[in-house]
Amino acid sequence: MSVLQADSVLSIHQDLDFHTVEGQRIVVPAINLKNWGDRSFAETHGLRYSYMAGSMAHGISSVALVKTLAREGMLASFGAAGLSLNAVAQAIDSLKSDLGEQTFAVNFIHTPQEPSIEERLCDLLHEKEVKLVEASAFMRLSKALVRYRVKGLRKDAEGRIHSSHRIIAKVSRVELAKHFWSPPPLAMLDALLSEGAITKLEHELAQSVPVAHDLTVEADSGGHTDNRPLVTLLPQMLLLKNEIEKEHSYHEPLRVGAAGGISTPHAALAAITMGASYIVTGTVNQACVEAGTSEVVRKMLAETQQSDLIMAPAADMFEMGVKLQVLKRGTMFPMRAAKLYELYRAYPDLESIPEKDRKTLEDTYFRTTLAKAWDDTRRFFEERDPSQIKIAESNPKHKMALVFRSYLGQSSHWANRGVSDRKIDYQVWCGPAMAAFNDWAKGSAIDALPERKAAAVALNLLYLSAVLHRVRQLQFQGQRNPEWESLIRPLPEATIRSYLTNGRHG
Ligand SMILES: Cc1cc2nc3c(=O)[nH]c(=O)nc-3n(C[C@H](O)[C@H](O)[C@H](O)COP(=O)(O)O)c2cc1C
Numbered sequence: 001m002s003v004l005q006a007d008s009v010l011s012i013h014q015d016l017d018f019h020t021v022e023g024q025r026i027v028v029p030a031i032n033l034k035n036w037g038d039r040s041f042a043e044t045h046g047l048r049y050s051y052m053a054g055s056m057a058h059g060i061s062s063v064a065l066v067k068t069l070a071r072e073g074m075l076a077s078f079g080a081a082g083l084s085l086n087a088v089a090q091a092i093d094s095l096k097s098d099l100g101e102q103t104f105a106v107n108f109i110h111t112p113q114e115p116s117i118e119e120r121l122c123d124l125l126h127e128k129e130v131k132l133v134e135a136s137a138f139m140r141l142s143k144a145l146v147r148y149r150v151k152g153l154r155k156d157a158e159g160r161i162h163s164s165h166r167i168i169a170k171v172s173r174v175e176l177a178k179h180f181w182s183p184p185p186l187a188m189l190d191a192l193l194s195e196g197a198i199t200k201l202e203h204e205l206a207q208s209v210p211v212a213h214d215l216t217v218e219a220d221s222g223g224h225t226d227n228r229p230l231v232t233l234l235p236q237m238l239l240l241k242n243e244i245e246k247e248h249s250y251h252e253p254l255r256v257g258a259a260g261g262i263s264t265p266h267a268a269l270a271a272i273t274m275g276a277s278y279i280v281t282g283t284v285n286q287a288c289v290e291a292g293t294s295e296v297v298r299k300m301l302a303e304t305q306q307s308d309l310i311m312a313p314a315a316d317m318f319e320m321g322v323k324l325q326v327l328k329r330g331t332m333f334p335m336r337a338a339k340l341y342e343l344y345r346a347y348p349d350l351e352s353i354p355e356k357d358r359k360t361l362e363d364t365y366f367r368t369t370l371a372k373a374w375d376d377t378r379r380f381f382e383e384r385d386p387s388q389i390k391i392a393e394s395n396p397k398h399k400m401a402l403v404f405r406s407y408l409g410q411s412s413h414w415a416n417r418g419v420s421d422r423k424i425d426y427q428v429w430c431g432p433a434m435a436a437f438n439d440w441a442k443g444s445a446i447d448a449l450p451e452r453k454a455a456a457v458a459l460n461l462l463y464l465s466a467v468l469h470r471v472r473q474l475q476f477q478g479q480r481n482p483e484w485e486s487l488i489r490p491l492p493e494a495t496i497r498s499y500l501t502n503g504r505h506g
Contacts, residue, residue, distance in 0.1 A: 009474070009484050012466045013503040020479070028473045031466045033500070038277030041214065041255050045132065045166075046103045048073025050278035051458055053285045054170065054216070054259055055107030055134050056429070057081035057223070058416055062292035063091050065285060065454050070095075070102040072455050075278075076285075077105035077134040077168075079292070081316075082409070084384070085120055092128045105168065108133040108145060111316065114385050118144035125165070126151055134216075135180075136170040137224060137316070141211060143192065146184040149212075150198050153205040160251055161205050167212040170259065170280075172219070172226040174236050180212040181244045181254055213252055214277070215241075219260030222283035222431035224314065224324045230260050230271065238275045263433035263457075264440045265464035265488050269472075272465065281461070283433040288454040294418025297428055298449055300330050306435040310334045312427070313341040315408035319401050327428040333411050336365055336425065340404040349396030350374070350403065365407055365425075374399065377406040444490035456493040463496045464488050 004026075008016060016028035034042060037050030053069055053076035055061050061079035069076040078095065080088045088106065095104050106125065111117040122144040125133065135145055145167070152164025169180040184206055193203045217237040219230035237256045245254055258271035259280035271279050285291055287301040308329035314322045318341065328334045343361075347353050350370050353361070358370065366373045381388045381402065392399035411427035413419075437457075441447045446456050464487075471484045 004474070004479070004481075006483055006487055009470050009487060010467055010499060011503050012463070012470065012499070016470070016474075024478070026474065026477050026479060028470050028477075031469065033462055033466060036462060036466060037272050037279065038253075038255055040253055041257070041278045042073075044213070044252070045075060046101070047075055049458075049462055051075065051462055052105075052134075052168070052216075052257065052278055052280045053077065053454060053458070054280045054282040055079045055081065055105075055109075055136065056282060056286055056291070057083075057107075057109075058412055059083055059087070059091065059292040060286055060416065061107075062290060063094050065288065065290035065292070066095060066104050067098055068290050068453070068455050069458060070099050070104050072458065073102075074455075074458055075103055075105060075132075076454075077107050080107045080121070081109040082412070085124055088121070089124055089128065092124075092130060096128070103132065105132040105134050106130050108135045108148065108167070109316075110135070110137040110139070110142060110145075112139070112142075113317075113319075114388065115142065115144065116385060116387065118142055122148045129164075131164065132166050132168065134170060135167045135212065138169070138171070138176065138179075141179050141184065141188065143188055146188050146206075146211065147192055147197050150184065150189070150192065150202050150206040153202045153209065155201075155205060161209055163209065166214075168214040168216060168257070169212040170216040170218050172217070172224075172228060172233070172260075174233070174240060177215055177217075177237060177240055178244065180215050181210045181241065182248070183207050183209060184211055208250075210248070210250060210254065213250070214255045214257060216257035216259050216278075216280050218280075219258070220325075220432060221260035222286070222325055222433070223429035224322070225260065225431065227311070227325070228260075230258055230267075231274075233260075234258055234271065234274050234276060261431065261433045261436065262461070263437035265461055265468045267433075267436065268461045268465035269468050273469070279461070281433070281458070283429075283431040284437045284457055285454050286428075286430070287434065287437070287449075288452045288457060289450060290454050293416045295449075296418045296420075296423065297415050297426065298452070300327060300426075300428060301430060301434050302438060302449055302452070304329065304430060304434040304438060306432055308435070309430060309432060312337040313408065315405045315412070318344070318405050318408065324429060325431050327426075327430045330423070331426040331428065332424045333427045337408055337411075337427070340365070340407060344397075344400055344404055347400070350400050351396070370403065373403050373406065377402050380406065441490050445492040445495075446490045453493070456490075456496075459493060459496045459500075460490045463499065464491070 055077040255277035258276035263284040310328040311323040312334035414422035415426035
């Protein structure tokens with residue numbers, strides 16, 4: 001039997017080296033959280049920890065959330081998707097003025113149907129000198145994303161290439177990773193050069209650097225997801241990374257991050273010991289006080305269980321049949337969105353929708369006539385992307401898609417703003433990570449809604465995953481103790497800080 005006290009297990013900065021009463025020597029080395037994951041991720045991006053909070057659209061990963069994590073030396077990506085360029089510009093200004101040199105990212109989301117949005121975002125990111133983006137939803141590289149990356153490439157006297165703009169790509173399919181880990185396609189670079197968008201030097205240097213060194217593999221998650229398990233996806237991605245590194249001999253290592261389902265120390269430890277260079281959380285941050293959503297949504301999230309989730313049509317890639325993972329408990333949104341997609345597939349235009357269905361849409365979904373819904377949609381696109389109105393006027397199916405997408409888009413806003421008479425229509429992106437967190441945090445210091453703070457959650461995940469690692473190392477040397485297992489429960493933020501700074505509690 002072991003003579004080890006619980007406090008020694010919790011003091012992760014101390015080596016454990018002791019003899020059991022039977023005389024067996026047990027050794028467990030100390031852990032420095034700076035090395036938790038791949039230290040080069042933190043170093044490259046100027047962070048203290050290899051921890052990232054992924055983007056959440058419509059500013060759900062808000063300026064406040066990004067700032068609070070940046071101040072901890074953790075990375076967070078501002079949820080720019082779905083926001084006007086003006087709103088993104090304001091957010092960047094606020095982040096830059098408050099954070100100075102501290103690192104943050106902005107989401108660069110793929111909008112294949114509206115490429116001009118990406119182009120304008122790229123201009124803005126260059127203008128505001130945003131050094132890091134989280135690129136997501138890409139099914140193929142876009143010229144705008146490549147332009148973001150390539151602009152500002154330069155070489156030092158030793159011949160090393162330096163980047164002004166870095167990308168953390170996020171994908172859920174292995175086949176897409178290769179595009180990001182390779183240099184940009186030559187044809188795209190040629191086109192950018194001939195348009196005068198990049199210089200000859202940038203064109204040349206771009207052929208020796210990958211589009212992204214960091215690639216997050218996203219398993220079953222909130223929002224857009226292929227619902228794949230991390231335990232299968234991550235090893236595949238790690239193998240591919242090794243192959244590509246051999247092929248390209250870049251100066252800097254490639255790295256794989258893990259996202260999807262990470263909301264407990266157990267999941268964080270699994271990802272890190274499998275080989276993830278950094279971990280990415282999402283859903284769990286939406287329930288935190290800093291998230292740009294409403295109290296009512298936070299409360300819904302805090303009650304979420306595994307069976308409360310479902311896939312529903314996505315607003316952004318509606319026509320392509322893309323779905324995302326949302327809450328189904330307490331809202332009719334998933335059923336209504338599915339109905340809209342069914343009608344879109346079945347009819348060529350709004351006018352052909354049968355009377356009974358039209359009445360349902362007008363009475364319950366839109367709460368106005370479809371004609372008025374189109375007027376409102378048109379007004380929205382006049383500001384956002386007028387080319388869409390032109391297409392809709394000559395293509396009635398596209399017009400129907402835009403109107404239906406307006407319901408899907410608004411349903412997120414109703415949820416984020418907590419519009420009470422639209423609760424039945426709330427669209428809340430959420431993954432199984434929420435349920436896992438709720439069970440793990442139940443009755444703990446970070447369970448009550450006001451205590452769900454992004455930094456407290458992140459510190460608990462990092463710190464307790466390291467403690468759990470020690471518990472497992474003890475176990476693998478024949479030392480088990482139920483008391484140690486029960487240490488893996490959320491701690492007050494102050495307690496973790498005390499362990500991290502003083503190496504002990506108090
Ligand atoms: C409410 C919500 C909104 C999201 N919006 C975006 C987004 O706009 N862009 C993006 O890259 N990822 C988005 N994600 C994915 C997260 O950045 C993150 O990769 C994912 O949530 C991690 O998996 P998890 O939900 O299991 O924690 C969103 C996730 C949630 C829960």
